[in-house]
Amino acid sequence: MTMKKIQDKYITYGMVVIAYVLCEILMRTGIMSSHIKGLLVPMCYYAIVAVGLNLCVGILGELSLGHAGFMCVGAYTSALFSFAMEDVIPTVPRFIMALIIGVAFSTLFGFLIGIPVLRLKGDYLAIVTLAFGEIIKNIFNAVYLGIDDAGLHISLKDMSSMGMDPSGKILINGAQGITGTPSDANFTIAAFLLLASLFVVQNLINSRDGRAIMAIRDNRIAAESNGINITKYKMFAFTISAAIAGTAGVLFSHNISTLTATSQYFGYNASILILVYVVLGGIGNIRGSVIAAVILYLLPELLRGLSDYRMLIYSIVLIVMMLFNWAPKAREFREKHFAFLNKRKEAR
């Protein structure tokens, strides 16, 4: 690892830490309004999932439109655990266990879905990840789960077909989701998890494995003929990416009291919103994803008047960015007139 890359890495950590300390100071001194306080944790989980998606899109080079689905898995499994164990285990160990469970399940889902999905590429891969995301959301919307003295009851139809004792506890109530999950997450945990995700992804990129993954992205056939195990590294990157999305899901479900699998948060539109963060922050640029997620999440919330036009502006910026960065003509133009800007690009 060159000096520059190490520096780069610590700049990112430093940014997050400074931003965290600043927010804490503002919160402690009471300058920050309660409205903004409520935005801090969501800001963090969007940054986390953007980092995870960037690993998939920028480093692995495959577009996933199903990351909201992995978030959904992490959110539901961890919330289910926390909700079921609310009176049994004290808060701190419960949250840690919920986190482990949420991440473990999203990793498992990432692995299982990765097996078929990673045989495809490009457009097909994108649409199949979208399909899986929607399937996950639909299933969580349809499932009923309850517990009573006789054990667990599960149904995909309705409440009554579970055959549950009325004295039992309903865990997942179909489309109404999980009601009354303990809100264990706070800004400190969220910032810590963001740092942890950054640590995982940045160290992965600068490792032997990361270079193998990027070699697959740049030229699959050349990488394969150099003895890189394509399937293994693709699976590896995709699974970690899903696990990070699951981490964001755990934060999501522990920051609210009612968890429902609505398409606003877990549908493919949510996946696309995360993709917007990744593209605007710079595909393959991890720090950029964090900055973009934070700014794009906070901006419309802070400028209420803008919120109607938010999505329209995002979409236009998205199209313009893609044209500016990728169109051969635009690249030529930039090289001619803005050559000095491209110097740093050589390192990529």
Add this chain to the structure above:
Amino acid sequence: MSFLTYFINGLSLGSIYAIIALGYTMVYGIAKMLNFAHGDFIMVGCYVVFTVVSTMGLNPVVGIVVSIVICTLLGVTTEKVAYKPLRNAGSPLAVLITAIGVSYFLENAALLIFGADTKAFTSVIPWEGIILAGGALKIQGVTIITIAVSLVILIVLQTFIYKTKAGQAMLAVSEDKGAASLMGIDVNKTISLTFAIGSALAAIAGVLMCSAYPSLTPYTGAMPGIKAFVAAVLGGIGSIPGAMIGGLILGIIEILGKTYVSSQLSDAIVFGILVIVLLVKPTGILGKNVQEKV
């Protein structure tokens, strides 16, 4: 008898998917890109008809014609502005993300112009339908028209592609862009024409869909668009009869799944089919197998 009713409903929904899938499959076959915004062209077409017929009070026929014209222009313009500059971009992701951007743009533009509330779409087909078997089987007019229109479109498209010069040019471009342009085919024009036809079909599909399911929101087109892509993949992407077959199968499965399995899980079933098809036979029912060259 109720099974037959559901089956015919499925056939009708499937015909709508088929018309959308025809547009998808042509664009994918020739421009080699997934036009993610195709579903939103449907929504634009519906809003145009809604504006012309319900707001301005004109004849539905005028509405349909205006809607086809506007969607065609929209498709061609989108291709020129957003997709063409990226045709030779190094990464296939670039044009896909741009298409997602266009889809997002159309949805949010419609949201700003028409608002988020659901508009009640008045059916453009006044025909009540026919009653068979002494009232036990009622087939709605829109169902019959939808199935008929999709068949006509299929035949016209097949004839167009195999019998006319422009159609032959499309086949050539889909086979090999470089060789086609060496043979004197204007590749840009051919791709524009493909987008024009695909978008016009989206407008027709939109009118039929909103006549059968009369609620219109800015997100009306998104889900059917994605499902139509599933249909195109199922039938074999790039194949016109394949899109038709795929659409019909998908529509029937969706309606029967909704009725007999679970209405909550019908989308999951449709997407499950996509996953299975891509794993078992990635080229679809009628698709050609293309070997990857180094």
